[in-house]
Amino acid sequence: MNQINRWRAFTLLAVSFFMTIVDLTIVNVALPTIGRSLHFSASNLQWVVTAYGIAFGGLLMLGGRAADLLGRRRVFMVGLGTFTAASLAAALATTDSFLIAMRAVQGIGAAIVLPAALSIVMNMFGEGAERNKALGIWGALGAGGATFGAIAGGLFTRFAGWEYIFFLNVPIGVVVLILVPRVVPESRIETARRRYDPFGAGSVTGGLVLLVYAISNAPKVGWDSTRTVALLAASAALLVAFLVIESRVQAPLVPLRIFRLKTLAGANAVSFLLGASFFAYIFIGTLYMQQVLGYSALRTGITWLTASVTSVAFAGLAQALVTRVSAKLVMAFGMTLIGAGVLWTMQVPVHGSYWADLAGPFFITGIGTAFAFILVSIAALAGVAEHEAGLASGLLNTTQQLGGAIGVAVASTVAAAHTGTLLHHGHAEPAALTGGFHWAFIVLGLIGLAAVPITFALVRQRELDLAVAATALTTTPAPAPEEPEPATDIARG
Template sequence: MKRIRKSRSHPAQLPRARGANHRWLALGLVCLVQFMVILDIAIVTLALPSIKTALGFSETGLQWVISAYTLTFGGLLLLGGRAGDLLGRRRVLIAGVALFTGASLVCGLASSSGMLIAARAVEGIGAAIIAPATLAIVSTTFPDGAERNKAMGIFFAMGGLGPAVGVLAGGLLTSGPGWEWIFFINLPIGVLALLLAPRLLVESRAELGHRRFDATGALLGTAGLSLLVYAVVSTNTHHWGSATTIGLLAGAGVLLAAFLAIEARSRYALMPLGFFRNLTVSGANAVGLMLGTSIFAMFFFLSLYMQQVLHYSATTAGLAFLVVALLVALFSGVGQAAVTRIGVKPVLAVGMALIAASQLWFGRLPVGGSYGVDILPGFLVVAAGLGLAFVSVGIAGLAGVRERDAGLASGLINASQQIGGAIGIAITSTVAAARSTHLIRTGHALDHALTSGFHVAFLVSAAFAAAGVVLALAMVGRVAAPAIEAAPVAETA
């Protein structure tokens, strides 16, 4: 595929911050907000036992502390992205941060299981508004080339850091001041963002000649994605072959098919189907799906292995992930430099290959494993893979996208990873539970049965990552930067 270059037909039309220093301050703010959103996905993992005891959750109900957030986050990302394009990305970001921060406060104050689940769902709505707005702001603030690549590298480092730091922070806060603080930690970040956003961020929105919203498409797309995520996360209580799961998946398929039919004919489409003629963008989203499927499951099962098999405390398990957080930041810088030099395709393929290799390593973890010998080598490999993959898949997901569609593209690449994460955890949990249950019933020790189940989960995750390698090589072009084509925009300071 030929390198995609920025259109020259509308010079100086992208909404730039008022100077170079101002741009980097704006980047710091949106990175902080994005980090808060990604952090909240993983931070609850090690706190679940404490939350269960404090609020009286059942085993089946406990999963909804995670699933409620995933459901609304994944289901509303496309709508959130398009809202930013039409209404203004700064305005939408501020609204999302306010909603997310308020919901975090309610989560920490929750006195019942229902109250916590409802607040987590609202948090997910806020996250679905924030995530595409932050990426769209980065892509429209920095000019094409090395400067934008550097900004993207820093931004996507936050995506790689979030899961690892989330597990670390979750362990430390749960063992220290209490599980409530995994939610209260969002309050100072949110308040700071609300104070600084009007000062640091330049408003921008697509000038489409109209402000009309594709209400039918928005309803069908949101309902279809939400039902898909719900069907997947419900497999913990209804197995994949059950009438309930099949019915939910069929319903999601019907809604999404209707959504595509509406979008094909709508003059004001939420997601113009011509968007997918860009093979690199389509490939990036396919790889993003595989990336989310593999990585979310990996962090989930490593946390379980450390606590249930190695009997680490929540604090110790959290600290074990510190090396991943530090190395992802390092390799994200390597990733953005490599993309600038050799293009997206090889960097993305190598990143996914390293993730697959790390999953194969974890697929041999012993019952009596040690951190230095059995876990750390895999962490070194997966951190390198994450640093390369997160940066390159994000850059590819914005390659050749018109500025007016930056929010939509941002929402789509985020949705791919979030839906992939929900699918990955559901599938790997099913196969791991089946393996462990079989071994327990045949007289094997609990630690051995659990570890064997985790092995199967890691091998399935490795297969998803390997599929990402194939998709990267087959579909992604050798773009060196997200060449967003200029289009008329409305801009205010």
């Protein structure tokens, strides 16, 4: 495959990857509008985000396994077709339950698309300058997708309607599906026997869905109710079953032996808490701005640019610092800033303003994400053998997405419960909502700060230093064309 054709194929794959990342954030600023249109309850609205995140994170590893064994292009097209069809159905949704179901199907499609697309890219480009360049662009698209999603969500909701945040995917998906067979090569791992571990994938996804459902409904039915206790017990049983399955099957979805690497285990624990704190912060912050301050969807999207642009601006400094000071300290510093920024937001009043109450916290959390995302991504590959790098990368994406889904569920539950209590005691609705959001910010800030002691307890400085050194070698600008080119911002992808 010549260079021109490789880059044509890469363009199609990158567009598809960009769509799945955009869908993580494009919904956030439209949530209040969607809630009013489809008559969502306060506790159910978070499922528009959570259903996508759980399906995405829970099936990501299985999607990668299927792509390697069945054919990467074939599986990619199945995933993109699923994602595109679910997007069309979501745009046409007339009930809250149907939209939630279609968001889950979108997540399944994204879980198939992402690992298949990245596997094709890794297979098309050999190690060296071209692969580093491709991965650099891939990482930049991952980082830019979140920002684009916030802005696009605001624009479409304001000028066209919330349905168009889903309609947007349809023509793009159809065009890519038509072009892929002509441009993208097929590849797979040749093996005598194909093993997928569907029971592992089913048990972990089912356990997580039950966990989030139990947490979300507990404020209404009671934490000590038979229903809540039964759901939590069933969730625990499925998650234990997952661990048992993974320890006994021949080809486990997640080989548990990989967690013997302390730095990798620590990085994934931090990744989970990073997703739980920051992604849920965007969710709760959006609700505060629209439900309390009365911001439009467009204004909300533009407001989040403070954090996004700050993160991009400080990414270069973060990459420079990891080679000059303790990488472990940089990771802990990033998570400290995220936790502190989220806790700072708990002081927002009913009649808040952007410059007085939001700009500072958004700026601090933006800097924190620049440090945290990059170091977590490096640490997740520390000490990992080359043939298991794909497994380690997939595991990192999985913990981050699942963290985000569970964080949104927990924050929504805390906010709804406290808001209900305040309304019951006679507080006005704006004051009650603000009080509920205050408690959610406290919980999310503490979740972010919990990553700091985990960093010091599990991450091994020597392993992380070796990983940083290896990353520095591949990201140093090349003095000659045949040397590797910089692969900047790979960590954010």
